[in-house]
Amino acid sequence: MVTNKLLKAGRDITSKSEPILELRGICKYFGGVHALEDVGLELYPDEILALVGDNGAGKSTLIKIIAGVYQPDKGEVLMEGKEIEIRSPRASMDLRIETVYQELALVDKLDVVENIFLGRPLTKFRWFVNRKRMVAETVDILKRLKISIPSLKEPVQNLSGGQRQALAVGRAIAWSGRIVILDEPTAALGVEETRKTLALIKQIKEQGASVIVISHNLRHIFEVSDRIIVLRGGRRVGSRIKSKTNIDEIVKLITGSL
Amino acid sequence: MNSTRKMPIWRILMQWEVILFFMFVAMIVVNSSLSPYFLDSNNILRTTFNFMEKAIIVLPMMFIIICGDIDISVAGIIALASSFMGLASQHLGVGTPALIFIGLLTGLSVGALNGLIITKIGVPAIAVTLAGFFLFRGIAYAMLGDMAVTTYPESFAYLGQGYIGNTRVPFELVVFIILAIIFGIVLHKTTYGLNLFAIGNNSTAARFFGINVNRIRFFNFALIGLLSGLASVLLTSRIGSTRPNIASGWELEIIVIVVLGGVSIFGGAGNILGVVISIFMVGLARFGMGLINVPGIVMNIVMGFLLLIAVLLPGSLRQLQSKILTKQQQR
Amino acid sequence: MLEKVVKKREFILLVSLVSLIVIVGLRSPRFLSIGNFRDIMDDTALLAMVAIGQFMVILIAGIDLSVGAGVALTGMSVALLHQYYPGIPIFVIVLLSILIGFLLGSFNGILVSLLRIPPIIVTLATMGIYRGFVALISGGRWVSAHEMSDAFRNLPRGGFLGVSNLLLVAILCVIIFGIFLKYTRTGREIYAVGGNEIASRYVGINLKKIKYLPFMIAGSIYGLAGLLWVARYASAQSDTAMGFELVVIAACVVGGVSIFGGSGTTLGVVLGVLFLGIINNALTQVKVSPFWQMALQGLIILVAVIVNTVMEKRTQKLVTKRRNL
Numbered sequence: 001m002v003t004n005k006l007l008k009a010g011r012d013i014t015s016k017s018e019p020i021l022e023l024r025g026i027c028k029y030f031g032g033v034h035a036l037e038d039v040g041l042e043l044y045p046d047e048i049l050a051l052v053g054d055n056g057a058g059k060s061t062l063i064k065i066i067a068g069v070y071q072p073d074k075g076e077v078l079m080e081g082k083e084i085e086i087r088s089p090r091a092s093m094d095l096r097i098e099t100v101y102q103e104l105a106l107v108d109k110l111d112v113v114e115n116i117f118l119g120r121p122l123t124k125f126r127w128f129v130n131r132k133r134m135v136a137e138t139v140d141i142l143k144r145l146k147i148s149i150p151s152l153k154e155p156v157q158n159l160s161g162g163q164r165q166a167l168a169v170g171r172a173i174a175w176s177g178r179i180v181i182l183d184e185p186t187a188a189l190g191v192e193e194t195r196k197t198l199a200l201i202k203q204i205k206e207q208g209a210s211v212i213v214i215s216h217n218l219r220h221i222f223e224v225s226d227r228i229i230v231l232r233g234g235r236r237v238g239s240r241i242k243s244k245t246n247i248d249e250i251v252k253l254i255t256g257s258l
Numbered sequence: 259m260n261s262t263r264k265m266p267i268w269r270i271l272m273q274w275e276v277i278l279f280f281m282f283v284a285m286i287v288v289n290s291s292l293s294p295y296f297l298d299s300n301n302i303l304r305t306t307f308n309f310m311e312k313a314i315i316v317l318p319m320m321f322i323i324i325c326g327d328i329d330i331s332v333a334g335i336i337a338l339a340s341s342f343m344g345l346a347s348q349h350l351g352v353g354t355p356a357l358i359f360i361g362l363l364t365g366l367s368v369g370a371l372n373g374l375i376i377t378k379i380g381v382p383a384i385a386v387t388l389a390g391f392f393l394f395r396g397i398a399y400a401m402l403g404d405m406a407v408t409t410y411p412e413s414f415a416y417l418g419q420g421y422i423g424n425t426r427v428p429f430e431l432v433v434f435i436i437l438a439i440i441f442g443i444v445l446h447k448t449t450y451g452l453n454l455f456a457i458g459n460n461s462t463a464a465r466f467f468g469i470n471v472n473r474i475r476f477f478n479f480a481l482i483g484l485l486s487g488l489a490s491v492l493l494t495s496r497i498g499s500t501r502p503n504i505a506s507g508w509e510l511e512i513i514v515i516v517v518l519g520g521v522s523i524f525g526g527a528g529n530i531l532g533v534v535i536s537i538f539m540v541g542l543a544r545f546g547m548g549l550i551n552v553p554g555i556v557m558n559i560v561m562g563f564l565l566l567i568a569v570l571l572p573g574s575l576r577q578l579q580s581k582i583l584t585k586q587q588q589r
Numbered sequence: 590m591l592e593k594v595v596k597k598r599e600f601i602l603l604v605s606l607v608s609l610i611v612i613v614g615l616r617s618p619r620f621l622s623i624g625n626f627r628d629i630m631d632d633t634a635l636l637a638m639v640a641i642g643q644f645m646v647i648l649i650a651g652i653d654l655s656v657g658a659g660v661a662l663t664g665m666s667v668a669l670l671h672q673y674y675p676g677i678p679i680f681v682i683v684l685l686s687i688l689i690g691f692l693l694g695s696f697n698g699i700l701v702s703l704l705r706i707p708p709i710i711v712t713l714a715t716m717g718i719y720r721g722f723v724a725l726i727s728g729g730r731w732v733s734a735h736e737m738s739d740a741f742r743n744l745p746r747g748g749f750l751g752v753s754n755l756l757l758v759a760i761l762c763v764i765i766f767g768i769f770l771k772y773t774r775t776g777r778e779i780y781a782v783g784g785n786e787i788a789s790r791y792v793g794i795n796l797k798k799i800k801y802l803p804f805m806i807a808g809s810i811y812g813l814a815g816l817l818w819v820a821r822y823a824s825a826q827s828d829t830a831m832g833f834e835l836v837v838i839a840a841c842v843v844g845g846v847s848i849f850g851g852s853g854t855t856l857g858v859v860l861g862v863l864f865l866g867i868i869n870n871a872l873t874q875v876k877v878s879p880f881w882q883m884a885l886q887g888l889i890i891l892v893a894v895i896v897n898t899v900m901e902k903r904t905q906k907l908v909t910k911r912r913n914l
Contacts, residue, residue, distance in 0.1 A: 069466060090468035101466060107459040109526045118456060119467030127448045158580065330835075375895065380902060384652075385848050385894040391835060393887025399880040502880075506832075510654070514713060523707050553729060555827055559721030562714040569706050 018081055020045050020210055021066070021097075021179055026075035028061055035061045036072070037234045043179065048201065048211040050221040050242075053231035054254055059214045062231070063181050066212070067099040068092035093120070098177030100168045102184040108157035112149055113138045115156050116171050141174040145200065162193030169200045173207060180204050182213045186220050198224050218247050232256055274520040275532040277571065281564075282539045289546030296546055303426050307418075307496060309541035310430035311336075311489040311505075312512055317441040318482035319516050320533050324445075325478055326458040326525030327383040331372060331390030332486045333508040337398040339364040339490035344407030344500035347414075354414045361491035362484060368394060369483010373476035383479075391509065398502040407500040418496025430492055437485075442530035450474070458525025514561055515540050518568045598845045598900060602860045606867065613871040620874040627751070633866030634759035635821070637859060639814050639833070640840045641766045642694075642807030644858045647841055648770075648783045649800055650850025651708035653807050655697060657833035658719035661825075663689045663815030665723045668732040668825035671741050679740050686816035687809050693719060694808010698801035708804075716834070724827045734823035745821045755817055762810060767855035779803060783850030839886065840865050843893040847901070864889065 019042040028036040036058045043049050051059050064070045066077075068086040076083055079095060086092050092099070106115050113134050114121075122130040122137070138152055147166045149159065156164060165185060172180045182201065186194045201224050204211050215221050221228060222242060230238040230253040238253045290297040315332050322329050339361045346352050346360050368390070375386050420429045445451040456464040457471050465471050494500055519536030521528030540561065547557045614621040639656055646653045667686045670677065677685075693715070700711040734742065745755035770776040775798075782789045782799045790796055819825040844861025846853030865886060872882055 067466070088468070089466050090470075093468050099466070101463070107456050107463050107526075109459045110455060114452060114455075119453075119464070119469045121449050121452055123449060127450070129447055129449055129452055375891075379895055379898055381894050381898040382848050385842055385898075386891070388835065388839060388842065389887050389891035389894060391887070392839065392883050392890060396882070396884025396887045399882075400878070400884045403878065403880045510713060510716070514717070517710060517713075523710055553724055555724040555729075556721045558717035559725070562716070562718035562721065565710060565714040565717070566700065566706065569710050570704060 017044055019043055019078075020080060022078040022081075023062075023066070024076050024078070026062070026065060026072045026077075028058075028065065028070060029073050034234050036065075038075075039231065039234070039236045041229060041236070043210050043212060045210055046205060046208065047227060048205055048213060048225045050225035050228045051212060051214045051231065052216075052218065052221060052228060052250060052254060056233075057231040057254075058234040059231055060183065061234075063099065063183060063212065063214060066092065066097060066179075066181060068097075090119075093175075096175070096178040097181065098172035098175050098179070099181040100172050100183065100185060102187060106156045106164055106168055109155045111155055112152045112159075112167060115167060116141065116174055118171075137174075141170060145170045145173060145203065160193075161189055162196060165189060165193065165197050166200060169197065169204070173200075173204050173209070177209055180209050180211050182211065184214055184216070186215060186217055194220070218250060221250075222247060230254055274568070274571065274575070275529065275535060278518075278520065278532055278535045278539065278568075282535055282542075285539060285543050285546065289542070289549070293546070293549040296549055300426050302542070302545075303428060303431070305545040306431045306434075306541065307428055308545065309537065310428070310434045311418075311493045311496070312508060312515070313434050313537045313541070314437060314485055314489045314492070315482065315508070315512050316515050316519075316533060316537055317437055318478065318485050319512050320441070320519070320521055320528060320530070321445070321454055322383075322478050322482055323513070323516050323521050323523060324454050324458045324525055324528050325475060326461065327376070327475060327478065328513070329372070329383065329387045329479065329482050330509045330513070331368075331387040331394055332482060332489075332512060333505045334391050334394030334396075334398075335365050335368050335483055335486035336490040336493060336505040336508065337502055338368060338394040339487045340494045340500040340504050341398040341401050341407075341502065343491070343494055344410075345401060347411065348407050348409050354411055354417075357410070357414055358417070358491050361494070362487040365487020365490060366480060366484040369486065370476070370480040372483065373479030376479060377472040377476045383475075395502065395506070398504075402500070402502045408498060410495070410498055414495050415498060416495070418492045418494070430496070433488075433492070438530065438534055442534075445530055454478075455526055458522075458527070460526075511540075511561075514565055518561075518565055520568070523569075598897070599854065599857050599860060601896070602843075602845065602857065602864065606860060606864055609864075609867060609871065613867075613875055617874040617876075620871060625870070625874070627753075629863075629866055629870045630756050631745075631753055631821075632870065633862050634753075634755045635814050635818060636837065636840055636866060637862045638759045638762040639807075639811050640837050640844075640858050640862050641762050641855065642803070642810040643834075643837045644841050644844075644846055644853060644855070645766065645770065645779060645803035646708065646807050647838070647846050647848065648779050648850055648853060649803055650783045650786070651701065651800075651803065652712065652838065652848075653697065653804065654709065654712040654834050655693070655715040655719055656807070656811050656837050657830040658716045658723070659690060659693045659808060659811045660815040660818055660830040660833060661723045661827070662693065662719040663812040664819035664829055665727050665732070665815075665825045665827075667816050668737065668819045669726060671738070672732055672736045675738055679744060682741070683744075683813070683816060686812045688812070690812015690815065691805060691809040693812065694805045695801070697808065698804030701804060702797045702800035720827075720831075723829070727825070727827065729827060732819070732825040737820070737823060742820055742823050745817045755821065758813065758817065763855065763859055766806070770855060775799070775802065780851060784852070836865070836886075839890045842897075843890055845893075845897055847897070861893075 021043040023039065023041040026036050026039045039058065039062060041062065051062065053059050061070060065072050066086065068089045068091050071087065077086060078084065084095070086095065107118060116138050117134050122133050124130040135152060142149060147170050149163055149167065156167065159167065169182065169185060185197050185201065189197060198220060201211060201213060213225065225242055228240050228242060228245065228250060229236060230250060232254060240250065295301055319329065342364045343357045343361050347357060372386055372390055375381055376383050416429065418430060421427060422429055422432055445454065453464065453469050453474055456469060457474060461471050493505060515536050516533060517523055518540065519528065519533030521533060543560065544554060544557055619625060643653055643656060663686050666689055667682050670685065671682060697711050697715055700706050701708050746753055748754045748757060770779065778789070778794050778799050781794060782796060786796070818830060840861040841853065841858055842848060843864055844853065844857035846858060868885055868889065869882055872885065873879060
């Protein structure tokens, strides 16, 4: 009940426009474990939505449902008001949802170009890889996003942490996703690299896409996001407009001391 | 962008394929100084008969290892396919086209069975093909016992023994060259090849980015089955007989050739050029050793050390390379 | 929870083993005789001792393909030594065989632990190298029964209380290394490294030592097995124990050892060995052509790996997904 009220409250204070993506009453069980219990989520156009919560709160499970890695046991997913099913990662990609996974964003031994086009290379004559066009587009994308990478032919394992993260985020933008999901984009980055990555996230919004970002770092969350949804123990416990809340309140929501 | 920048000479020289090529040349020089017969072109062409069947299986094995899997049942598949052909020829008296069909079909179905168990049930490839190693050759033994089939139609002999027209070019060699070109193109120019590398490197990432990992792995095992069937047809035709112990020990030599060719045993790296050079280096080295009366089994010592070097060298070269690279970047 | 399932797996194996014995025994009573039982034990003793070494290697997520070649090389070395210097006392020969095996296994272990070459590559290479040396030192010749003294040939046969030396050695190996793996700190570290190498490093386990040790032990065991092999079959030749490595690995896999390392029990391995050994013997007892032996082994391995996988999946589904939340 509480959840529903909060859900409604969240909707009222946000703009009147229709959500681009909406999840309703999502449940996910692993054996006897209730990973998600009646969780709702709504994402509006041109919005950066932060998803926060303690370890095991269900953040990763929730975004994996949007990314098509898991299927929900209950609940519905709506895109622009129409009910849809996201049966596989490929289906999610086809809906122009781009996900940047923590840790496994890149394939280490493949080069920059091959990573940008992972899973959907540009082709000619249907089966053949069109390397030339892929290189040209990569150059274009990197220039647009002001990402500097020494050599496109270098396996990405030789890149720095910041370059790798920029590349992973850049890939999501390059595919002009309507929705970009970022799982812990600033984990394991240095100060300068973090700053650049946060700037990139804002850039995604400027390109006209909506963003869902998971992070443990509330300062980063407060720097980039418009709205914050808090999960605890597989349930949604709150949704706050950033400008009308503070770190303290969010921490209390996360720990359940509110 | 510097992607089009020319590679410096030292980086080209340090590629494993280049080193392999120099070893290949050195091997030819040493061999030809030991025996004047070695460099005779007819001789070399004729000697390819001895390793073309292996070479044909090396190609799909390259796919499988790049993809992070392994198949140790290939020699068993050869034995099984050969036994079916033998029985069909002996008892039903079928002709050459039917024999080829039986060989290929046996290989394909057995390979597909491996692939099915690996991808649908999720049993590790090494465990499934270890079982296959015993099972397939075991069925061959069960069918043939200590009997040998030697009754093959005359026209069947051409496949493994014949030459193209009036030339001195063996039919088997041509089959291999065509296959090698196709495998090279698929590996390096198509999405299928690209996906192989992606899966071998990071199969979870590949799956998350929409690559159908299990379909590709299944296809690989079906493919190696089919080509093991083809190798069985050619081998049976060449030696003109089937015994259950046919091609025993081949699986390991085939894997050695693939790894020697620069394919990472952990998957995710390798290229067709290295593998092809490796095939000819090993094949001709065995031939050369034979000319100077070194038994094949002693040749295993050389192969063993080569394998260790093949794994150690590129790693230390890469370390050296990245050291030089970082130095250049610092400048 | 996991403990229960692991026990259950061995239970399944034990039940199938007993039912196999009963079924074959009903069809051919001689199968159940003490004499035949002794035959089975002696036939599987070599496999059992070598399998214990292989088990340790697989536990650290390795594999030892050099077993057959190692058995042949030690066997040939000591057979030649014995032939040319018959004066060397048998117990020195025994020690020498262990020493040679120790060196062969150590070579594998050093390449794996110090140079960090994957075990499958190292032992694929040394399989070729050791096998090549068998041919090289023997010049392709056989050492046959009449070139061996009675004392040499009787080494595995002798014994006391009706238990042959061969079986005694195998039982000792199983007990010693079974206790080593289960109750010593090093033994537990071997499990830990196979289960999670990175975590093991973080808690300060000496990875170099733990990755070397199983290969060294496996080598020392197959060294001794090499001597017993050539003595038992009274011949040493270039293709002695050819392909034996795969039978050994198969025994481990049938015994429920995970090919990815970190799990499996000594009891399981022993049951796996017995299963393969008894099948072979049973076939001849119920007069099935011995040519069926290999196919049946293959089928057993296939069933075993499928059962292992399905059971593992059932337990891991819950565990890993809980982790993924």
